[in-house]
Amino acid sequence: MEAIAAFEARQLRDVLGTFVTGVTVITTRDSSGVAHGVTANSFSSVSLDPPLVLWSQSLSSRSYGAFHDSEHFAVHILADDQIEVSNHFAKSRDNKFSGVPHGRGIGDVPLLEGAAAHLECVKVAEYPGGDHVVYVGRVERIAQSGRRALAFGGGKYMVAYSHDLGPTALRLGTSKPTDLRAIQLATNALPVISTQLGEHTLCLAVWGNHGPTAVHWEPSKQPVSDQLRPGLVMSITRSATGRAFAAFLPDEMTKHLIDEDLQVSTATLGSIAGRRAEFDASMVETRSHGLARAIGSTPSAIHQIAVNAFSAPIKDAEGQMVMALSVTSDAARLGSDWDAAVPRALALAAAEISAQISCA
Numbered sequence: 001m002e003a004i005a006a007f008e009a010r011q012l013r014d015v016l017g018t019f020v021t022g023v024t025v026i027t028t029r030d031s032s033g034v035a036h037g038v039t040a041n042s043f044s045s046v047s048l049d050p051p052l053v054l055w056s057q058s059l060s061s062r063s064y065g066a067f068h069d070s071e072h073f074a075v076h077i078l079a080d081d082q083i084e085v086s087n088h089f090a091k092s093r094d095n096k097f098s099g100v101p102h103g104r105g106i107g108d109v110p111l112l113e114g115a116a117a118h119l120e121c122v123k124v125a126e127y128p129g130g131d132h133v134v135y136v137g138r139v140e141r142i143a144q145s146g147r148r149a150l151a152f153g154g155g156k157y158m159v160a161y162s163h164d165l166g167p168t169a170l171r172l173g174t175s176k177p178t179d180l181r182a183i184q185l186a187t188n189a190l191p192v193i194s195t196q197l198g199e200h201t202l203c204l205a206v207w208g209n210h211g212p213t214a215v216h217w218e219p220s221k222q223p224v225s226d227q228l229r230p231g232l233v234m235s236i237t238r239s240a241t242g243r244a245f246a247a248f249l250p251d252e253m254t255k256h257l258i259d260e261d262l263q264v265s266t267a268t269l270g271s272i273a274g275r276r277a278e279f280d281a282s283m284v285e286t287r288s289h290g291l292a293r294a295i296g297s298t299p300s301a302i303h304q305i306a307v308n309a310f311s312a313p314i315k316d317a318e319g320q321m322v323m324a325l326s327v328t329s330d331a332a333r334l335g336s337d338w339d340a341a342v343p344r345a346l347a348l349a350a351a352e353i354s355a356q357i358s359c360a
C-alpha cells in the first residue's frame, strides 16, 4: 500500500469511502413549521453517559440554516429496503416531506416510518469543521424496529449481514471456501441489482444436499410469498432456479434428483414421459438462452399467486456454476419474454458477479 502525501479531493473521497457506514436521514422543523431532512452518513456515536451523538452538515446544504437555528433534530438509521428514502433526502429541493409518511416527535421534529431505528435529540453544541459544521446532540428518546440497517461504502449502497455465514453455508452443503466468498460477494450486490430490476423478489441459491437451496432472499415491496426463507429447497424440474442448476451443473450431480423430482411430480402433473419431455425441452431452451425460466407457476403452498421466474447461473473462474441468481414476480408484473429488460438485466448481473468471483 503506497502512501500519498499530495492527494486530490477525489482521492481523499475514495479513501474515506472505504469506511463503510450506515445511512441516516436527519430531520428537523424550522421556526415557520417547515420540515427539513437530509441524508447523512457522517452520523456517529460520541458518548453513552451522557448520551451524545454527532453528525456533520455541509455549509452549502440548502437546509443548513434550518438545522443551525433549530434546537432539535432526529436521526433515522435507515433500513436496507430504504434506498429510495435515502436518495429522496439526498436531493436538494422544497417539500421533501410531501407524500412521505411521517409523525411528529420532540420539538415537532418529523419522524419517518420504516427505519431500523431512530434517535430524537436536543442540539447541545455546534462546532466549525472546515466546509462542514459538526452538530452534537443529546439523545432524549430512542426507538428500534428490528429491521436490518442499510450500509454505504465505496460510494454504493450495501447490505450489512453478520460475518457468520460460513457455518450456514456449510450446513447447506457448500463446503468450498471459494463458495463462501462468492456468496458474500453476491449477497452484497443484491440491493443494487434489486434497484436495477425493479420491485421483484430476488433469490440467491446454492447447490445443497437436497438440491437447489436458497441462501438469501432480497425482498420486494410487492412480495410473492411470506414463506421465503434461507434453506428453502426448490424443485429442480419446475422452478427456474432448479432448471438453471439442472442445465449448467454436470449431469452426474443432478441426474438422481431430476429423476426423483419427475417421479414425485407425476401424481399431480401428468405422465412421467410427458413431464420428462417437457423438462428436456426446457433444458434445450435454458442452455440456448444461458438463462432458465419457469412461466405461470400456479399458486402453491409457497407462493399464493401465479408467478413467473427467471434464473441465471453464477460461475467461478473454472466456469463451474456455483450459485443461481433468480428473479420471481407476480405473473402480471413479470412477462415471459426471454429478451425483456428484467431477464436481460438479470443475466448481466449474474455475469458481473461471475467476473468478480473470478478475480477475487
Ligand SMILES: Cc1cc2nc3c(=O)[nH]c(=O)nc-3n(C[C@H](O)[C@H](O)[C@H](O)COP(=O)(O)O)c2cc1C
Pocket (backbone or CB within 6 Å): 023, 037, 038, 039, 040, 041, 042, 043, 056, 057, 058, 060, 061, 062, 063, 064, 086, 089, 090, 091, 092, 093, 152
Ligand atoms: C449516502 C449519503 C451520505 C451523505 N452524507 C452527508 C453528510 O453527512 N452531510 C451532509 O451535509 N451531506 C451528506 N450527503 C449529501 C446530502 O444528503 C445532500 O447534499 C442533500 O441534498 C442535502 O439536502 P439539502 O440541500 O436539502 O439540505 C449525503 C448523501 C448521501 C447519498
